Amino acid sequence: MAISLRSHMYFLAFCASLLIPTNCQTEPPENHVALFIFGDSLFDAGNNKFLKNAAFRADFWPYGETFFKNATGRFSDGRLIPDFIAGYLKLPLLPPYLQPGNQDYIYGVNFASAGAGALVETRQGTVIDLNTQLGYFKDVEKKLRQELGDAETYKLISKALHLFSVGGNDYIAFFTNSTALRSFSKEEYVRIVIGNLTTVIKEIYKNGGRRFGFANVGPYGCAPYSRALSSSGGCLEEATALVKLHNRELSKVLEDLQKELKEFGYSILDFYTSLSKRMDNPSKYGFKVGKVACCCSGPFKGILNCGVKNQYELCDDPTEYLFFDSAHLTDKAHNQLAELMWSGSPDVTRPSNLKTVLKA
């Protein structure tokens, strides 16, 4: 008795602390909430390092320097938002789906890919687009059914949390890519992006998914990367307008889905507002620097070359910074945002926080 209690506590302690990402003992499926992760670099735990022609990779120093002491493929000095959410759920860190040898999906898995958007065309051939991520999810669901049977798998998927960060790269593509994209109006383009995301949500729902979490699109028009492109060092207002339009439409569509789909539960973290507030007023949140990145080079450290030999500068203490590189946040920033996502008040999580959605 004493031994089994101790080993159980040991399991909780070392999984929740996220110190050792693998080898957590398997809890019976009925006792945990699995985590399936979709989207872009905000959530990618290293899938891109297994792609032949990845648009972006972060599996080299100094990425990972503070928490993992080594690069994992995460675009940060440490953990990402889903890593902290896994901690709240008492799960081990979810491995990248493409990691060779990974066959255990009981706790979930991470499909996200840096650079990916909701549209197939966004950085086509150099990312795992959202539709392909959905295909991987369906493969996982099939493997689980072979392993656990239909009823247990349905239970696992319907209790699971499906976490999304997607859209930012579609809007970057809108501005940086061909005139072809520009032939759409902003409103049309947003509708197509959200339309593709909606299709994926509905497919997961059809496979049993009931609980969904979203980070809406952040203020990328004001990231160090964008400020470096703007002549005044200010925000790229056109990008900001598009992102705001997307975020309004996302809220509306999810509200409609909840009316349409029985038992559909969701939470949106207002990542846009939460991050903007920290950029504008870093000291209020325990940061010294809000608008300049820790790693990279050039004005605002806005040139995305963190880790590229002899080209970048690195700050001494990432905990003073909101941005680790010109487009991605530090472990400390992710920790704060994950806490908001998990248990934040209704002004930052709509219609309620993740903890509440998972209790329903």
Ligand SMILES: *[C@@H]1O[C@H](CO)[C@@H](O)[C@H](O)[C@H]1NC(C)=O
């Ligand atoms: C860091 O990662 C690299 C490759 O990803 C690996 O070869 C190396 O052994 C790791 N170092 C430590 C200290 O874990």
Ligand SMILES: *[C@@H]1O[C@H](CO)[C@@H](O)[C@H](O)[C@H]1NC(C)=O
């Ligand atoms: C630009 O658009 C084309 C066609 O729409 C697509 O194949 C390509 O991947 C896009 N490039 C980027 C960087 O998104």
Ligand SMILES: *[C@@H]1O[C@H](CO)[C@@H](O)[C@H](O)[C@H]1NC(C)=O
């Ligand atoms: C999804 O995106 C494609 C372009 O990749 C577009 O043609 C299609 O209409 C979109 N689907 C929806 C439902 O909006």
